[in-house]
Amino acid sequence: MRRGAASGPRGVMEVDWPFFGELCRALALRVAGDFEPEVVLGIAKAGVIPGVVVASILQCEFASMVVTRREADEDPVLVAGPPSSVRGRRVLIVDETCDTGSTLRLALSEVRALQPVEVRTAVSFRTGEYQPDYHAFQTESFIILPWDREVIQGGELVMRPDYAARLG
Numbered sequence: 001m002r003r004g005a006a007s008g009p010r011g012v013m014e015v016d017w018p019f020f021g022e023l024c025r026a027l028a029l030r031v032a033g034d035f036e037p038e039v040v041l042g043i044a045k046a047g048v049i050p051g052v053v054v055a056s057i058l059q060c061e062f063a064s065m066v067v068t069r070r071e072a073d074e075d076p077v078l079v080a081g082p083p084s085s086v087r088g089r090r091v092l093i094v095d096e097t098c099d100t101g102s103t104l105r106l107a108l109s110e111v112r113a114l115q116p117v118e119v120r121t122a123v124s125f126r127t128g129e130y131q132p133d134y135h136a137f138q139t140e141s142f143i144i145l146p147w148d149r150e151v152i153q154g155g156e157l158v159m160r161p162d163y164a165a166r167l168g
């Protein structure tokens with residue numbers, strides 16, 4: 001894990017793959033301490049990766065739903081809802097980061113509409129005031145995830161321009 005300077009009040013936390021693995025293990029252990037989900041529901045895109053790892057560690061079913069933001073400052077929108085297989089089951093909703101909680105609140109509303117027995121929330125990084133049921137790490141830093149750091153431009157793998165700008 002590397003930390004760098006950022007423009008603005010928030011620092012930057014670059015997460016590498018080994019640290020990401022440790023976060024998933026820590027999150028799974030916290031959940032297993034008092035909840036046995038039957039289904040882990042990852043919020044696509046970023047929450048699918050920790051969700052599938054946590055589901056594997058907890059040895060339970062995995063499914064996903066898609067929530068997105070057209071612009072960073074807009075409210076999240078549902079693209080693809082949770083599967084009907086969550087009905088009557090214990091569900092753990094997983095996302096990568098949680099700041100305002102608007103994405104998790106939308107996901108919770110959609111899952112509760114399908115009447116699960118119980119639903120809880122978990123995130124790798126808690127970065128704001130909203131309190132999910134479980135989190136692995138708390139920070140106010142801007143998070144750069146290992147799978148999200150590089151993109152293909154002009155046929156080459158390069159650091160995402162918005163991330164490169166933050167790292168200066």
